[in-house]
Amino acid sequence: MHPDIVQVSNVWQCDVKIDALKAEHEALNRAIKSGEAAVAAADAAAEAAQAALAAAKATERANTRELDSYTEKRTSTREMINTGTAPDYAAAERQLANVVARIDALENTGLELIDAVENAVEAAHQAERAKRRATEDLAAARAALLARDAPLRKELGDVLPLREAAWNELHPELRPQYFDQRRKKRKALVNVIEKACSACSTFVPPQVWLDTEAGREAHRCTGCGGWILP
Numbered sequence: 001m002h003p004d005i006v007q008v009s010n011v012w013q014c015d016v017k018i019d020a021l022k023a024e025h026e027a028l029n030r031a032i033k034s035g036e037a038a039v040a041a042a043d044a045a046a047e048a049a050q051a052a053l054a055a056a057k058a059t060e061r062a063n064t065r066e067l068d069s070y071t072e073k074r075t076s077t078r079e080m081i082n083t084g085t086a087p088d089y090a091a092a093e094r095q096l097a098n099v100v101a102r103i104d105a106l107e108n109t110g111l112e113l114i115d116a117v118e119n120a121v122e123a124a125h126q127a128e129r130a131k132r133r134a135t136e137d138l139a140a141a142r143a144a145l146l147a148r149d150a151p152l153r154k155e156l157g158d159v160l161p162l163r164e165a166a167w168n169e170l171h172p173e174l175r176p177q178y179f180d181q182r183r184k185k186r187k188a189l190v191n192v193i194e195k196a197c198s199a200c201s202t203f204v205p206p207q208v209w210l211d212t213e214a215g216r217e218a219h220r221c222t223g224c225g226g227w228i229l230p
């Protein structure tokens, strides 16, 4: 292998390792961030469900109170009619009919409100369960970072000096080229597969491949700039 390729490869292997360690660390932190957002959303949803439940119960109570008062009115009106104490019998009959109709309506509404409260209770339970799950997920994400944080920092601490040493060994002419490759987030090393670059599929002329194989020259892919591995 051409010495240039060996030097580039030494730096590249360190950078791949560093990238992977940083990516893992970032992913763990992202999981915590999204876990926190999920907990906040679940909290808000649970609160809203509780408020909806309280409102449903209040509506049901109001309906029950109104029903109770009409039930009393029905009793007293019937009593007046039965005992003949109503000042106006026909008016009392009309009033009784109205009261009975209102009671029917309130009873029907009452049945609907019972369902509404039951649904609100179930929704509040579901929201609480979702909140618990989100809290558990967040705890797991925090535990995952805690478990990996020190090892990741240690591995990074081990590889950084190796990277520095490899960089110092890299020929000064190659450094800006390598840096540019990294800046463009491109691979520093590429393979040739069926006469084409493995990274960008650009055609690699046979002579380039023969030079590379023999270690005579270090070639870069004309498409992506990656150094061609033998």
Ligand SMILES: [Zn+2]
Binding pocket: 190, 197, 198, 199, 200, 201, 202, 221, 222, 223, 224, 225, 226
């Ligand atoms: Zn390429």
